[in-house]
Amino acid sequence: MEAGDVIALGAESLLVRHDWLGLLAVYKIRLPKPYRHPSLDERLRRLRTRREARALIRLPEMGVPTPTLYEVDLDLSLLITEYIPGRTLKQATESSFDPDHYRKLGKLVGRMHEHGFVHYDLTTSNILVSGDDLYIIDLGLSEDSDDPEDHAVDLRVFERCLESSHPEVKEEAWRAFLRGYREEREEATDTVLRALEDLKSRVRYI
Ligand SMILES: Nc1ncnc2c1ncn2[C@@H]1O[C@H](COP(=O)(O)OP(=O)(O)O)[C@@H](O)[C@H]1O
Ligand SMILES: [Mg+2]
CATH class of the missing domain: 1.10.510.10 (Transferase(Phosphotransferase) domain 1)
Structure with a gap:
């Protein structure tokens, strides 16, 4: 698989493997849902991105492994994390x-x-x-x-x-x-x- 490959395209999100500061990373973008009211949709995507980012910080503190969080952009509903081979x-x-x-x-x-x-x-x-x-x-x-x-x-x-x-x-x-x-x-x-x-x-x- 080359960097930039699509890893998964689900109902909620698109995951792409791509370089981040020279590291192999996963870009997870929560996609708009056309049938949802736009402002509700944006709020939901933002909330879920926030919850996921927060959990990616909290869990490792508890001794529960997750991919390392590299970057989060709530406006774009984007999370960038470590790529886990496996x-x-x-x-x-x-x-x-x-x-x-x-x-x-x-x-x-x-x-x-x-x-x-x-x-x-x-x-x-x-x-x-x-x-x-x-x-x-x-x-x-x-x-x-x-x-x-x-x-x-x-x-x-x-x-x-x-x-x-x-x-x-x-x-x-x-x-x-x-x-x-x-x-x-x-x-x-x-x-x-x-x-x-x-x-x-x-x-x-x-
Ligand atoms: N950090 C990662 N490294 C490698 N593969 C990943 C990583 N994060 C997600 N994946 C792959 O992408 C799939 C979808 O990711 P997930 O976060 O579960 O999104 P969704 O909300 O679309 O289910 C996972 O089942 C896994 O196969
Ligand atoms: Mg999943």
């Missing part, structure tokens, strides 16, 4: 499932929750695997929260991702994830798991 956890799992990735991820998510931070879009496409290291990305919906019910939302989104994208390894991946999560926050895990069961039964009966 693949997503989704791709890694599809080619050869490694439960250790899931235990490691559980630890990182546990650590993030322990520091009062929620991702809100925790899927295997939003985790990068590079060698033995995992990186958490796509943090535009993330927020501060110490509430176990909010932590349970992260777990529910992740569990659903396993059910829909990785059904054949779901049980083992989930067990490994929870093992890592518990290692990181023995005290709070049962409370969060209770909140998760509550959440699931509420959703079932609405």
Whole structure:
């Protein structure tokens, strides 16, 4: 792949690999949505860019790896970050499932929750695997929260991702994830798991 290549074009954003001060970087631009009211659209893109930039600073302080933030331009809804060579956890799992990735991820998510931070879009496409290291990305919906019910939302989104994208390894991946999560926050895990069961039964009966 040459610098300047498009890495991803999603519904929300365009990601391009390109040089930044001689470093290999990723430019993530949140694109306007034509069907949204322009001023609302601009506010939403700005808010998500701000949330993501803030998380890219906060998470590494907690010991949770993310690509390094190089630059942010809220007016352009642009983030420039370190390029991480590797693949997503989704791709890694599809080619050869490694439960250790899931235990490691559980630890990182546990650590993030322990520091009062929620991702809100925790899927295997939003985790990068590079060698033995995992990186958490796509943090535009993330927020501060110490509430176990909010932590349970992260777990529910992740569990659903396993059910829909990785059904054949779901049980083992989930067990490994929870093992890592518990290692990181023995005290709070049962409370969060209770909140998760509550959440699931509420959703079932609405
Ligand atoms: N820093 C990075 N280094 C390498 N690849 C990345 C990086 N950031 C994102 N990607 C790739 O681009 C994809 C989309 O990025 P993401 O931030 O999740 O945007 P979206 O909001 O469009 O899902 C990821 O799934 C991953 O494959
Ligand atoms: Mg994503």
